[in-house]
Amino acid sequence: MSLLFRTTAAPVNGRRYARAAALVGSIAIVAVAATGCQPIQALPAAVTRTDVMSAPIGNQKIQEGGALVMALSAEPDRLDPTTSSSLYTRYVMQTMCQKLYDIDDKGKIVPQLATALPVVSADGLAVTIPVRTGATFADGTPFNADAARLTIERGLTLKGSARKSELGPIASVQTLNDTTLRINYKKPFAPITAALADRAGMVLSPKAVAAAGAAFGDHPVCVGPFKFAGRVPQTSIKVERDPLYYDAKNVHLDTITYRIMTDSNIRAANLRSGAVQVADSISPQDVDALSKEAGVGILQVGSLGYQGLTLNLGNTAGVGKPPGEINTPTAKDAKVRQALSMSVDRAALVNTVFNNWYEPACSPIAPSSPFASDLSRACPEFNPTKAKALLQEAGVQTPYPVELQVSNSPDALRYAQALQAAVADGGFALTIRPVEYSTLLDVQTRGSFAALQLGWSGRVDPHGNMFNFLATGAGNNYSGYSNPQVDKLLAQASSVTDQAARAQLYGQVVKQVQADNPVIYLYRVRSLTAYSTTVAGIDTFADGVVHLSNAAFVTKK
Structure with missing residues (x-):
């Protein structure tokens, strides 16, 4: 799209909220012709938001099976954890590619494919990680410490890797035995556990990597509740339940389809109609109205990230x-x-443009x-x-x-x-x-x-x-x-x-x-996720990822 916007309007500042609201309203008229935006009104500057990170199943009755559809606000890039840079890729990979570690609802790092937090040597140069037994990749290859070693080495050596600098100054990676991995550092590297709680820690099938090489993202194979089923570019990505998953008894859905819907109004309309059951990145223009509708729930959580x-x-x-x-x-x-x-x-702009749902950012470190x-x-x-x-x-x-x-x-x-x-x-x-x-x-x-x-x-x-x-x-x-x-x-x-x-x-x-x-x-931003109350078991944490691995269709008992 090559359309250029130029407008002239009054300045925004923190002491003139009414003037700022009029400004954004007048600007939005320019955007309506090209984007369908609507004018907004400013709210009072101080609004306290409470995080709601989970839609628990609780005592509701689970309906086993079913096809859930989630509306994604943007298309993921290639489904390769080593090279990807998109948040939306993380949504999809979360269901397919488990990591050595993950974060919980309190932002704490917890084991996932690892069985405990790393043991770090006194000099900080050796990081030893125990990994689980009994896990299997979606292609039937057994998961073990050597698969984790190969994944980390791929992050260090693959051309175009976005993970290399996340992993730090690694000297070597060793497999001590099937259940123990050791990372040796040239100098201590404190962020390694956090790095392995993100894409750098998503362990890839050695068999699939050997066969596909740099094309791994066209058909990713990992350990996860779901496995890759297909992709229609610019339209959708589908995953299906993996019967080889080590905790398959707690996976309830048959399939999840991630449907690309870039317009927030369209995502909201599809949620209302029942065509989708979950929608990410609900616009601050829509969230207040949606939250009042029967059959719709809203998850919201503050962000560790930034826009800039x-x-x-x-x-x-x-x-x-x-x-x-x-x-x-x-x-x-x-x-x-x-x-x-x-x-x-910053404060005036974010308050007037986003109805006080978002917060100003002054650095890459969240105040929390x-x-x-x-x-x-x-x-x-x-x-x-x-x-x-x-x-x-x-x-x-x-x-x-x-x-x-x-x-x-x-x-x-x-x-x-x-x-x-x-x-x-x-x-x-x-x-x-x-x-x-x-x-x-x-x-x-x-x-x-x-x-x-x-x-x-x-x-x-x-x-x-x-x-x-x-x-x-x-x-x-x-x-x-x-x-x-x-x-x-x-x-x-x-x-x-x-x-x-x-x-x-x-x-x-x-x-x-x-x-x-x-x-x-x-x-x-605040991550605003809307869902139909016909589904539960959905989570969203401060890293911005919506978790659907344990979601299910439910009915009231």
Whole structure:
């Protein structure tokens, strides 16, 4: 989609909520023609939300079998845990590919294919992991420690791996016996357990990897309650119950179909009609009305992640490659990027655009994280007047033009259009280029952008929210950012185990990143998942993933 949006409207700031609401309403009229957005009204600034992370089965009667349909707000990328970067891929993989570890509803790391948390040697260089017996991959291959070893080594060596920097400075991986894995490090690496509670810990069938190689994602094979059944590109992905699963007695559905529905209005309409039973990423425009409807439940949970603007400082050859030179003021002059950050009133924008359902974000560390600090909680100054002065110091023309690529979903466009009007006060002329979500993932990987608006669903350890995005040459460093001091601090933070010391180091990283602004952090979503009360056993946690492995159709007893 190549449509460009340009609008002119009044600025938004934290002291003028009524004016901001009128602004967003007028902007939404522009979006209606292209996206079907509707105007919104501002709510009071202070609204307390309570997490609801589960729809328990309780004393309801389970109806064994059945075909559940979940509406996904975007299409997953390739179903390969080693290379994927999409939250929506994690939704699907969660039912098919179990991990060595997982997180629970309290954000604690718990064993899954492992049987206990790792044992770390006194010097921090050897991490020993016991794994379960009696598990089988969907292709009949026995699960064992050697399969886990091969998966981790694939994460380190496969071309295009997005997991390498998540796994840390591994020297070697050993299989001590069928039930014991050992990871040997060049230096201590504290985030390893958290990394193995995400895609890096999804253990792949050695037989399937050997047969498919880099094409593994076309037909993934893992240990899980369900197994891959088929994919229709841009339409749906289907999984079916795996009879070889070690805990098959607690799997109730026959199939789950993930149907791609990018429009939030369409997802809500299909939920109401019964065509789907679960829908992710319900729009803040719809959730209040849906929550009042009979037969509909809402799960909601705060996010460990963030939404932000990524500015291209040096991604000239693709993500993970050495930074190149981009000869633009945005890429070369930190004053220009600081001016853009200072033009954003985060609280006012998020409150008016998202009906107070989301929260402003100032850094990649959620305020609720045990690794949060005063530095990571501090928000950059909002000062449009000073922003204009910085642009003048940088010697650039004003209004300074910036092209922003953004997902063409209604909510993403609504925010981008409000942002466009808001930063005009700081001396910026923002042009919005909407593109399909899957295309935007490719754009950020290739580096074919000046600025783009995307987010990250978040991880329990800050390393998972920071190192891959901010360390020189890391697997998700879409900005092409490189700062030796940040690299040093991130490495230090990953090598110490004391939580307070790590929090202090990550706070120093945030302070430097807020000066350099390769990413301008904007807001945190609440994960809003709607479901039909004909189903239960659905969970959603702070990492943003909706869990359907133990879901079932139910009736009241």
